Amino acid sequence: MPELPEVESYRRLGEAALHREVAEVVAPDTWFLKGGLTPEHLVGAVTGRTFDVSRRIGKLMLLDTDGGPTVGLRFGMTGRLLVDGHAGVDELEYSSVRDEPAWDRVTFRFADGGDLRIRDPRRLGGVLLDPDEGRLGVDALTVTPAGLRAALGASTAPLKARLMDQGRVAGVGNLIADETLYRAGLDPARPAGSLAPAELRRLHRALRATVSLLIERGGSHTGDLQQARRPGGTCPRDGTALLRRTVGGRTTWSCPRHQR
DNA sequence: ATTGTGGCCTGCCCGC
DNA sequence: TGCGGGCAGGCCACAA
Known part of the structure; x- marks a missing residue:
């Protein structure tokens, strides 16, 4: 989409x-x-x-x-x-x-x-x-580490939900959210405000890299996780059976092994 | 203020 | 072969 x-x-x-x-x-x-x-x-x-x-x-x-x-x-x-x-x-x-x-x-x-x-x-x-x-947050393509930290704040909402809140970070949809968290190795259901500084840096790098890569590849459906985002799908990184859940009201696929 | 939920739109896919 | 029920998710209204 x-x-x-x-x-x-x-x-x-x-x-x-x-x-x-x-x-x-x-x-x-x-x-x-x-x-x-x-x-x-x-x-x-x-x-x-x-x-x-x-x-x-x-x-x-x-x-x-x-x-x-x-x-x-x-x-x-x-x-x-x-x-x-x-x-x-x-x-x-x-x-x-x-x-x-x-x-x-x-x-x-x-x-x-x-x-x-x-x-x-x-x-x-x-x-x-x-x-x-003014209702839109900072653009996901150009967000800074400080901007991302501010967007997440001390929120107890699921990390994924906060990332997809267009008033905080603009441009992240369901597929990019899953791909970014997969690359960052973070559990989508973690409270948004619970990230340690090192995890925040990982998320920032993963977000910027994911958005740039998907623009280059030509679409939000071209991520590495995308092909495994189906029943029976396994993690492209470690082969673990992917977990399908609803997080933040959205269908969410993640790896229970390396996303923590 | 923040967080969560349900409904809207309708083409497409699957199973009978 | 036709048909009907789910399903997809961005956005918004609304509730707690």
Whole structure:
């Protein structure tokens, strides 16, 4: 599903949509417009403008308009970005690759004939206008050791839940959380505030390395743990039968031997 | 304030 | 071959 690596791909793809006049905005699905946004408002705010910056904070993609508002794109777990018919990501775990125009929830048509579309079969994503960027924590790709320590704080919540709290650390989804904790050798259910300094350093290194690696490999589903994340799966590191649990309300796979 | 839970969305996969 | 029940998880509303 789109986690930080996919949205980073979408952000880069979005750069192909910059400096092109938006001639038409099509938003047929009002459910997909969030924060009280109406189709009329979105059309009026963006038509005739150009996008001049393509940004990303965590899993939120931001397109700044030239002198106007910022358009926020959320991809949920099944959303794709298409620019001029090209997809930002080929393969998407749990989603579909079918070319189904009915899944296009919002389309910005450019005066030159091309377009930028968000296509989401399950309608779990959304489009916002001027989203509150302050609600998001520090981006997982650039978080510092001190930033991570502050994000975890003295919390008694499960480590994994805190890592996935977008208001603390932005961009970590279920697959990256499992992969990061696997690499760091930490039990997802540990209280977030219980990490010793050495464990915190390990977690920080693992988080940064995991996010960078998965961007390089091309998706959040390309982690080493991913292929073993299934019934009967064994730890790629030591061969132990993996443990499947619900932690922080999410399906969680971990190695009971080396994740402590 | 913090933490936990349930519901929403719907395509897809599995078993009958 | 068709059908129905689970399942996936990001996000939000709500409860304790």
